[in-house]
Amino acid sequence: MAENYRKTITRIAAATYFWTDTMEITLIFVLLGLAYVVGEAKPIINVMDYGAVGDGRHDDTQGFLRAWGVACSDFRVPTVVIPPRRTFLLSQIEFEGPCKSSIHVQVSGNIVAPNKLWTSEFTTWISFRNINDLTIDGSGLIDGQGSIWWNCKNKKRCVNVPYAFGISGCNNFHMNGLTIINSPGKHLTVFMSSWVQIKGLKIIAPADSPNTDGIYIQESEHVEVSDTVIRSGDDCIAIGTGSLDVNITRISCGLGHGISIGSLGWQNSNAKVEGVHISYSNFSQTTNGMRIKTWQGGSGFAKGISFEHIKLASVRNPIIIDQFYCPTKNCRNSTSAVKLSDVRFADVRGTSSSEVAINLACSESVPCSNVVLESISIVLDKVAHRNQITSYCLSVHGSKIGKVIPDVPCLK
Ligand SMILES: *[C@@H]1O[C@H](CO)[C@@H](O)[C@H](O)[C@H]1NC(C)=O
Ligand SMILES: *[C@@H]1O[C@H](CO)[C@@H](O)[C@H](O)[C@H]1NC(C)=O
Ligand SMILES: *[C@@H]1O[C@H](CO)[C@@H](O)[C@H](O)[C@H]1NC(C)=O
Numbered sequence: 136m137a138e139n140y141r142k143t144i145t146r147i148a149a150a151t152y153f154w155t156d157t158m159e160i161t162l163i164f165v166l167l168g169l170a171y172v173v174g175e176a177k178p179i180i181n182v183m184d185y186g187a188v189g190d191g192r193h194d195d196t197q198g199f200l201r202a203w204g205v206a207c208s209d210f211r212v213p214t215v216v217i218p219p220r221r222t223f224l225l226s227q228i229e230f231e232g233p234c235k236s237s238i239h240v241q242v243s244g245n246i247v248a249p250n251k252l253w254t255s256e257f258t259t260w261i262s263f264r265n266i267n268d269l270t271i272d273g274s275g276l277i278d279g280q281g282s283i284w285w286n287c288k289n290k291k292r293c294v295n296v297p298y299a300f301g302i303s304g305c306n307n308f309h310m311n312g313l314t315i316i317n318s319p320g321k322h323l324t325v326f327m328s329s330w331v332q333i334k335g336l337k338i339i340a341p342a343d344s345p346n347t348d349g350i351y352i353q354e355s356e357h358v359e360v361s362d363t364v365i366r367s368g369d370d371c372i373a374i375g376t377g378s379l380d381v382n383i384t385r386i387s388c389g390l391g392h393g394i395s396i397g398s399l400g401w402q403n404s405n406a407k408v409e410g411v412h413i414s415y416s417n418f419s420q421t422t423n424g425m426r427i428k429t430w431q432g433g434s435g436f437a438k439g440i441s442f443e444h445i446k447l448a449s450v451r452n453p454i455i456i457d458q459f460y461c462p463t464k465n466c467r468n469s470t471s472a473v474k475l476s477d478v479r480f481a482d483v484r485g486t487s488s489s490e491v492a493i494n495l496a497c498s499e500s501v502p503c504s505n506v507v508l509e510s511i512s513i514v515l516d517k518v519a520h521r522n523q524i525t526s527y528c529l530s531v532h533g534s535k536i537g538k539v540i541p542d543v544p545c546l547k
């Protein structure tokens with residue numbers, strides 16, 4: 136294409152004898168530049184052209200890696216295309232940067248994991264590492280084939296199962312529209328990344344699949360998750376240490392364990408979480424709604440956390456701060472804890488399936504400060520109709536604004 140433009144330009148140049156040399160040369164450069172932009176921008180790199188087959192049986196890992204290698208070394212903003220109506224079988228695969236320009240990965244087809252136990256390490260099936268300006272979108276389906284792992288885990292024969300899809304060291308990352316199902320472990324992990332925008336995903340796994348969190352965010356800043364449906368066997372979204380400026384909005388969560396900050400402070404570790412805002416989200420039949428969980432013995436802080444405009448349907452623990460988090464049941468109490476402050480729950484409405492709808496259990500040595508409840512109305516659902524709805528407080532300081540039902544007497 137560029138060749139044709141060059142010929143045309145030469146002809147034009149030959150015909151324009153009345154121009155000065157300088158004008159001619161300038162014109163040629165301008166037109167060449169234009170030809171370059173029009174004719175060669177945004178190359179399409181289809182994985183089918185690099186050896187991928189897409190029949191769901193042939194291992195397409197090498198084809199994908201070849202396509203990625205070409206895309207990553209192209210400075211013209213390439214699009215990697217994973218075409219529709221095909222199923223690509225991938226083994227563990229790592230797409231590595233840094234790359235020469237921003238990259239768009241368009242996932243229209245389906246991607247499946249091997250239907251076997253393929254590792255005994257904690258790892259990620261599909262990962263993107265150290266890439267700036269990466270966009271992944273499309274209507275494709277990513278299937279982690281998790282059931283064989285869940286069985287193994289339930290029988291205590293597998294301990295470390297892989298995550299399905301992860302990014303780490305990515306700045307300016309956008310993900311939109313994909314469906315991720317049946318991960319062996321967590322579905323989507325965001326580590327050590329910044330300016331991350333995730334929207335319009337569907338993440339789905341059975342409610343009894345172990346530790347299949349929807350989205351897990353850790354050591355990342357400026358993260359936005361929106362318009363996403365999550366049903367899984369663990370937290371819909373979990374926010375770990377090092378998370379700063381995280382906005383989560385319009386999430387439909389359930390079944391599953393709700394949205395959690397934490398767990399923080401595991402094995403006496405130092406936690407740092409600041410500026411996490413969850414809004415306009417719904418929880419349906421989840422075991423928890425809005426949860427902050429920390430282990431005894433940790434240190435550091437989690438502050439500036441808000442949950443606003445939340446709807447609940449039969450949620451077991453709608454609002455819960457648990458600074459005695461200990462799923463193994465053999466933890467000792469400690470005088471050190473992650474300090475929780477500036478935590479706000481506002482405009483929360485709906486039903487609880489347990490009596491203690493608001494449970495604020497803070498560290499006795501490091502009390503929670505400035506916990507604010509504003510306009511809360513939680514009633515018992517039909518299943519739990521016999522008893523009184525109530526709240527629990529330990530070591531909490533803060534305030535109430537407007538009507539708070541059930542009442543939380545420890546707050547002024
Ligand atoms: C999160 O929301 C706050 C308040 O609206 C805003 O100031 C901040 O820029 C947002 N951050 C991201 C990463 O979207
Ligand atoms: C939450 O539920 C309300 C209806 O109760 C609905 O209007 C809204 O769209 C739902 N939001 C999400 C994010 O699912
Ligand atoms: C730790 O302290 C809490 C709150 O006082 C108490 O309910 C719990 O039983 C204690 N756990 C242990 C293991 O002592």
